[in-house]
Amino acid sequence: MILACGEETAExxxxxxxxxxxxxxxxxxxxxTGERLEAIRIGPNAFPVRVARxxxxxxxxxxxxxxxxxxxxxxxxxxxxxxxxxxxxxxGRVRKVLxxxxxxxxxxxxxxxxxxxxMEHAIRAPRDGTVTKIFPREGDxxxxxxxxxxxx
Amino acid sequence: xxxxxxxxxxGEIAVRVARTALEMGIEPVGVYAESDDGAFHVGRIGHxxxxxxxxxxxxxxxxPRILEAAREAGADAVHPGYGFLxxxxxxxSAVAGAGLLWIGPPASAIEQVGDKxxxxxxxxxxxxxxxxxxxxxxxxxxxxxxxxxEIGFPLLVKPSAGGGGKGMTLVEEAARLPAALEEARRxxxxxxxxxxxxxxxxxxxPRHVEFQIFGDAQGNVVHLYxxxxxxxxxxxxxxxxxxxxxxxxxxxAAMGRAAAEVARGAGYTGAGTVEFLLDERKNFYFLEMNxxxxxxxxxxxxxxxxxLVRAQLEIxxxxxxxxxxxxxxxxxxxxxxxxxxxxxxxxxxxxxSGRVLAWESPCGPGVRVDSGVEEGSAxxxxxxxxxxxxxxxxxxxxxALARARRAVREWVVLGVxxxxxxxxxxxxxxxxxxxRYATDLVSRLREPAPRPTPDAAWIAAALAFSQxxxxxxxxxxxEPWDAGTGWRVGx
Numbered sequence: 001m002i003l004a005c006g007e008e009t010a011e012x013x014x015x016x017x018x019x020x021x022x023x024x025x026x027x028x029x030x031x032x033t034g035e036r037l038e039a040i041r042i043g044p045n046a047f048p049v050r051v052a053r054x055x056x057x058x059x060x061x062x063x064x065x066x067x068x069x070x071x072x073x074x075x076x077x078x079x080x081x082x083x084x085x086x087x088x089x090x091x092g093r094v095r096k097v098l099x100x101x102x103x104x105x106x107x108x109x110x111x112x113x114x115x116x117x118x119m120e121h122a123i124r125a126p127r128d129g130t131v132t133k134i135f136p137r138e139g140d141x142x143x144x145x146x147x148x149x150x151x152x
Numbered sequence: 153x154x155x156x157x158x159x160x161x162x163g164e165i166a167v168r169v170a171r172t173a174l175e176m177g178i179e180p181v182g183v184y185a186e187s188d189d190g191a192f193h194v195g196r197i198g199h200x201x202x203x204x205x206x207x208x209x210x211x212x213x214x215x216p217r218i219l220e221a222a223r224e225a226g227a228d229a230v231h232p233g234y235g236f237l238x239x240x241x242x243x244x245s246a247v248a249g250a251g252l253l254w255i256g257p258p259a260s261a262i263e264q265v266g267d268k269x270x271x272x273x274x275x276x277x278x279x280x281x282x283x284x285x286x287x288x289x290x291x292x293x294x295x296x297x298x299x300x301x302e303i304g305f306p307l308l309v310k311p312s313a314g315g316g317g318k319g320m321t322l323v324e325e326a327a328r329l330p331a332a333l334e335e336a337r338r339x340x341x342x343x344x345x346x347x348x349x350x351x352x353x354x355x356x357x358p359r360h361v362e363f364q365i366f367g368d369a370q371g372n373v374v375h376l377y378x379x380x381x382x383x384x385x386x387x388x389x390x391x392x393x394x395x396x397x398x399x400x401x402x403x404x405a406a407m408g409r410a411a412a413e414v415a416r417g418a419g420y421t422g423a424g425t426v427e428f429l430l431d432e433r434k435n436f437y438f439l440e441m442n443x444x445x446x447x448x449x450x451x452x453x454x455x456x457x458x459x460l461v462r463a464q465l466e467i468x469x470x471x472x473x474x475x476x477x478x479x480x481x482x483x484x485x486x487x488x489x490x491x492x493x494x495x496x497x498x499x500x501x502x503x504x505s506g507r508v509l510a511w512e513s514p515c516g517p518g519v520r521v522d523s524g525v526e527e528g529s530a531x532x533x534x535x536x537x538x539x540x541x542x543x544x545x546x547x548x549x550x551x552a553l554a555r556a557r558r559a560v561r562e563w564v565v566l567g568v569x570x571x572x573x574x575x576x577x578x579x580x581x582x583x584x585x586x587x588r589y590a591t592d593l594v595s596r597l598r599e600p601a602p603r604p605t606p607d608a609a610w611i612a613a614a615l616a617f618s619q620x621x622x623x624x625x626x627x628x629x630x631e632p633w634d635a636g637t638g639w640r641v642g643x
Contacts (some may be wrong), residue, residue, distance in 0.1 A: 005609070005613070006602070007611070008604070012613075012614040014615065019607075021611065025613065026607050027609075031617070040607075040608035049608060050564045051510075051615075052566040052567055054506075054567060058616045059510075060565045060616075061565075062606055062614050063561070063606070064563075066565070067605055068570070069609075069617070090497075090504070090533075091533055116341075116394065116503050121282065121502070137469060
């Protein structure tokens with residue numbers, strides 16, 4: 001199978017206690033408690049690991065690092081903020097809408113105030129332009145990554 | 153003595169207070185918002201009363217609902233923890249008015265020292281240095297602008313009520329002041345129900361050092377040494393240590409004396425914290441006083457061998473401060489460091505939510521974890537993103553630091569993004585190791601070099617993917633990004 005982790009991609013083949021990771025052949029052993037994976041042993045070294053599934057991804061904790069794996073094969077999802085959109089950096093509630101369609105904004109101007117965890121975060125225009133659309137209304141709950149406004 | 157203690161809080165602090173109550177033979181009772189029914193503290197405390205449905209304002213911040221819960225539980229005392237209603241004079245007097253014992257200073261003392269501006273005036277009268285700024289008598293934009301020009305830029309706009317850096321805004325130039333005032337007033341009104349703000353000169357590269365104090369009903373006020381709290385992001389502490397590397401015996405004594413002076417004469421009882429800024433030339437300035445237990449109180453407990461919650465409960469019940477405290481005979485032993493685990497993006501510091509899919513906290517010698525979550529816990533956006541605190545102690549700073557690094561790398565958290573990598577970066581930084589750092593430490597950290605993914609992790613992931621149920625695998629193959637169309641829908 002082909003897996004991606006951050007910027008890295010590798011083809012992994014596992015046959016019994018032998019794995020091919022990219023170009024490397026690795027002999028390994030597995031320590032489990034019941035169903036739970038506890039460690040991967042490679043040679044004299046044991047690497048503690050924990051694994052959890054979240055949606056289509058596998059999360060791996062390995063010796064102090066948290067890594068996120070997905071099956072590779074496609075390109076990464078489009079990012080809305082590269083195309084004139086302004087997106088929510090985190091889930092939260094829209095506390096205040098400070099601009100209206102037609103308003104000219106300068107880079108750094110606050111367009112909305114998003115509230116999360118009792119903190120207010122100003123969502124600022126990434127560049128000079130004209131607001132063409134504001135998507136949420138005051139009081140709306142928005143998900144992380146939701147497009148909040150279009151600036152042309 | 154107290155029989156049944158209502159803990160008007162949630163998360164790690166509710167559990168921490170309950171532990172001491174149990175050790176003292178006091179029955180702890182928790183509270184929970186309906187939406188928070190399955191929260192960790194509810195199960196841990198063992199007995200909890202519902203605050204009904206609604207937002208935090210209608211539940212953990214509702215004085216009538218908390219008092220109702222106390223009645224329902226048959227409690228005879230209320231511990232507020234930190235945050236929520238812990239610094240509310242109105243709550244303190246409502247609790248006392250309902251015939252319950254309030255674990256904290258009386259409402260009159262909270263008013264005198266908890267209000268930042270009143271506290272600044274008290275400090276000035278007591279001869280304790282304060283940072284140049286406005287005193288709250290200026291309220292209009294015009295008056296504040298005039299005052300701002302007198303103080304000089306850059307300066308900070310701060311809410312008169314509250315704390316934790318909320319609503320605090322840095323203003324570099326006069327033109328930016330009106331917008332900053334509007335934002336600060338709105339945040340202050342929303343967070344603390346009080347839109348009052350004041351101005352304060354910005355001290356460049358300060359250290360943030362606070363002193364634990366305790367008062368009793370007999371009028372004694374003592375300090376229990378300092379906590380260095382300069383490691384901050386977004387004006388909020390993430391790593392604290394004691395003793396502070398910045399203080400020598402003489403400065404420590406002067407600051408400790410000043411801390412006690414701020415509270416003395418205000419009828420202050422129980423635990424409190426006096427915060428100072430220390431400038432690059434080691435001048436100290438009174439910043440504010442927190443009239444409650446601090447998040448970082450455990451490092452004081454570890455170096456002094458005390459239980460500060462026990463002391464709070466004993467003082468509230470009318471006991472006098474122990475004689476060795478009053479005689480100044482307490483001496484800290486060794487070194488302690490606290491690391492706060494937050495559910496947040498380690499680079500942007502923005503809060504994260506999710507479900508804790510795997511959780512194993514560090515243990516071993518000198519390690520204490522005060523946690524508010526466990527495996528399976530839901531982390532929402534309604535509450536503070538603090539998940540747990542790791543407190544390490546050792547005989548020297550060097551060994552405490554090594555212990556902290558070891559413990560952070562043991563911590564397994566999957567499912568919710570945390571600041572663990574940031575904590576590790578702080579502990580590994582030259583600034584922190586040397587002890588010569590200020591509140592800009594986090595902003596000076598270098599982005600760590602990306603490490604190649606270890607083979608063990610690739611193998612673990614591949615084993616997990618290959619254990620997918622055949623049905624699930626089929627669904628996953630049918631998804632568009634596996635079909636090689638090059639784009640992905642619905643995200």
